[in-house]
Amino acid sequence: MFRCGCVVVLWFLLFSGTGDAGRMLISLPSVKCDSAIGEVCIEIRKCPYFDDLLNRSTIPRPRGVIKIIRENQCGFYGSIPFVCCSRFAAPPPPTLPPLPSPTRSMLLAESSSTRRPISHILSRFTTLTAHRNYGQLRNDICGSIQTNTRITGGKKTAINEFPWMALLAYYQDGVLDFRCGGAVINEWYILTAAHCIVNSTIVGVRLGEHNLNSDKDCDPNSHYCAPPTQDFYIEKVIGHPGYNTKTLMNDIALVKLAMPANFGYANVQPICLPIEDMELSGKFVIVTGWGITEDGFKSPELLKTSIPILPIEECRHIYRHFAPVKEAQICAGGYAGRDSCGGDSGGPMNYVGLVDGTPRFVQYGIVSYGPRQCGTDGQPAIYTKVAQYLEWILDNLEPGVVRHL
Secondary structure, rough: OOOHHHHHHHHHHHOOOOOOOOEEEEEOOOOOOOOHOOEEEEHHHOOOHHHHHHHOOOOOOOOOHHHHHHHEEEEEEEEEEEEEEOOOOOOOOOOOOOOOOHHHHHHHHHOOHHOOOOOHHHHHHHHHHHHHHHHHHHOOOOOOOOOOOOOOOOOOOOOOOOOOOOEEEEEEEEEEEEEEEEEEHHHHHHHHOOHHHHOOEEEEEEEOOOEEOOOOOOOOOOOOOOOEEEEOOOOEEEEEEOOOOOOOOOOOEEEEEEEOOOOOOOOOOOOOEEEEEOOOOEEEEEEOOOOOOOOOOOOEEOOOEEEEEHHHHHHHHHHHOOOOOOEEEEEOOOOEEEEEEHHHOEEEEEEEEEOOOOEEEEEEEEEOOOOOOOOOOOOOEEEEEEHHHHHHHHOOOOOOOOOOO
């Protein structure tokens, strides 16, 4: 793999400001942007996702940030790196004329709902990190980013790329079937949607799966084979007490395993949870799953789909005759063929955030509901916003006890 340009470019990313020496766009033949999903090779600072990532990281850049850039770099212009960036990502804000100096009446008129005082953010952070169960979240190992992860990648996933994926098993007409997904958040608990546990009995959970049709998951190129899947009985399910089957609000639940998952294998690892309620409108997120819905449709291989976060007002308008859409939900998708049909009911919405200064995958949403015709252009789906429920999650985490027969 050609790496010479990466060294020069990464020096720029680590220590430099600007530069255009050479003034020639050099392409990296080993990286091809996927035009089918709207990727183009553009300057890194003109891609909203990477501009945001650089703004939120320190200098020198953390190793994880460098790794993400390397995997998405498609060329460089002098010392300026170019990356594969989706055209669906939010464009940079337009240049606006200078605003008048605020008057006292303007300041008093500003809605408190549009301003989040730093004291409020710090108070929330302190409250959550001081919670008695906060230590049960595995921030030391959660949300690892594989070297082969493409941030706006295509449909198929690599083996072990999203090792927190869980499959919930049900008995239907005497047949065992996987009908919902979830995400591993620690050795004992799976985070999923409340609609996956209402009027249905979960009989088990499978972790570490990649291809449902294969007993052994192997990469034909590297000849690497994943460890065996891990199957578990259920100790209990905990649905949010405020879940409403009519409004579909508070669509979140926990599933406790009867035995702890083994994190000693690369195909079973936890995802990170968000401490801060980030504003992601216009950002790109990744939904992963086997395409499983309540109707039981599935893809044999684990898929990933990149979708944009939309303003919540769009979903409020679209679903105004169906169900209310609140701030505790996320509006996302709405591009033909690229929606939560590429994920699972109850499955995670993944986004790269900084955890203890290191880029990690964080679960910002849970697949809740969407249009009857999945993946319809102009019809986004609704996701439960995990950050709004983090205190509820922590309240319901209990230390597990291994019971020997």
